[in-house]
Amino acid sequence: QVQLVESGGGVVQAGGSLRLSCVASGRDFSRMMMSWFRQAPGKDREFVAGIDSASVTYYLDSVMGRFTISRDNAKNTVYLQMNSLRPEDMADYFCAALFGFSENYNRDIDYNYWGQGTQVTVSS
Numbered sequence: 001q002v003q004l005v006e007s008g009g010g011v012v013q014a015g016g017s018l019r020l021s022c023v024a025s026g027r028d029f030s031r032m033m034m035s036w037f038r039q040a041p042g043k044d045r046e047f048v049a050g051i052d053s054a055s056v057t058y059y060l061d062s063v064m065g066r067f068t069i070s071r072d073n074a075k076n077t078v079y080l081q082m083n084s085l086r087p088e089d090m091a092d093y094f095c096a097a098l099f100g101f102s103e104n105y106n107r108d109i110d111y112n113y114w115g116q117g118t119q120v121t122v123s124s
Contacts, residue, residue, distance in 0.1 A: 008021050017084075020082070022078045026076075034096070049080060050106070051070065098110060
């Protein structure tokens with residue numbers, strides 16, 4: 001069983017930065033694809049960024065160049081550095097994991113493990 005715990009959310013002004021962290025319990029973290037999803041009120045959950053076991057990264061178009069996903073396998077942790085935040089980035093952010101890889105990495109149904117979420121508020 002894998003447990004994911006996110007941290008790092010908060011309130012920031014537009015243009016500011018936040019770094020989210022997600023710590024995974026259990027073994028074999030290095031074999032897992034790790035991703036961040038977000039869900040704003042009244043909207044569907046959407047893929048934001050992912051990193052596979054080879055550290056290849058994937059991004060939602062609207063965050064490319066502003067957000068960076070990374071992983072530290074020694075610490076069983078994945079990070080999401082968010083810069084130049086916009087009001088439209090405001091949402092609950094969730095860490096998700098699956099073993100191996102999915103070509104449909106941007107679909108939430110492909111992920112087996114989820115964190116509880118951390119809230120990001122961006123004031124304009």
